Amino acid sequence: MNLNSPLFDKIRAKPQVQQQPAATTQMRCDQPGCNLAGEFRAPMGRDREGQYFCFCMEHVREYNNSYNYFKGMTDDDVAKYQKEASIGHRPTWSMGVKRGQKGFREEGFDSAEVADPLGVFRAREFARKAKTQVKPKIGVAAVKALATMDLEETADPPTIRARYKELVKRLHPDANGGDRSREEKLREIIHAYKHLRSVKLA
Template identity: 40%
Template sequence: MTGAMKATNARRSWRPAFGPSPAQPATRRCDHPGCALEAEYRAPQARDRLTDYYWFCLNHVREYNLAWNYYAGMGAEEIEAELRKDTTWQRPTWPLGIQGAKRKFAYTIHDPFEVFEDAATEEARPKARVATPEEEAMAVLELTPPLTADMLKARYKELVKQHHPDANNGDKDAEERFKRINHAYNTLKLSLSQ
């Protein structure tokens, strides 16, 4: 085979070759008048030139930072406007809802216990009527109107036989049910006799 590829150790890269860097001063001198120490710390020159720096030694950068006041020379209104712009990172803003004013959303929540109902809907909703003692007694005896004395007596006898404590071996639940049946019977008998 002619023209076969040969393995080589020579590596070619797309990166530029690293050569000697352009000449830079070995050390910077502190910009504070009369200081000959090495400057390692930078500080902005002015509020409107935040990318132009002074270079200071540690002691002089501390002094400069203590005296630095970004808002120096600004009036109260200018400071307030600057603070307001800073709350949105110097970005333009608009009132909430303007952008999506044309869109309407209908969010509904499944609320079976009506926890999120507001007071206005509660007032509009009809109030549940409280049952009278006669209606409660009829519910205990499982009767429906119109009620006659014969119907009341027949249903009472049937329920007494079923829930009497002697018929249920002294069961406490049956005894409580028996008491409610007796109370309901007396309530209905009294209302029928009037």
């Protein structure tokens, strides 16, 4: 293959032209009376952050050796500055200080004061209320005893006692003309009531 063909001249990439660096204006040293180039930056100091002097090598060394950011500050001011620097000079407050202000309640954050389109705070509030309203479990045997007496798990002692008296009067043979067909059910009611009393539910 002839690489010197005129056909290749049309598709050859143009040679890269080295670009000349843009001319930069040389700054003079900021030290009075010095005519050398100020190639090295040095910070101007406190309350002038982001501003710099431009010195030559000799004068930037002199400046750095004598530089003191805290010059003119008392020892108390320096200690205060160092303490605030540990938190990035941001305002802080003690735990619980902001309570009682709008959007806060004594027990914590008040979700009613905040727009909650996704229901995040409502769900949390519902879970908190549900947790406080949960009653301790009464056990499987007690649940069965209550079911035997046809009562809910939430029945209180007066309700259990009233229900027991009602069932005994209804199922006792003396109340049924001597009919003993309901004695088995009566025994179950008595046994269930005894268990509820033993676990202090009746």
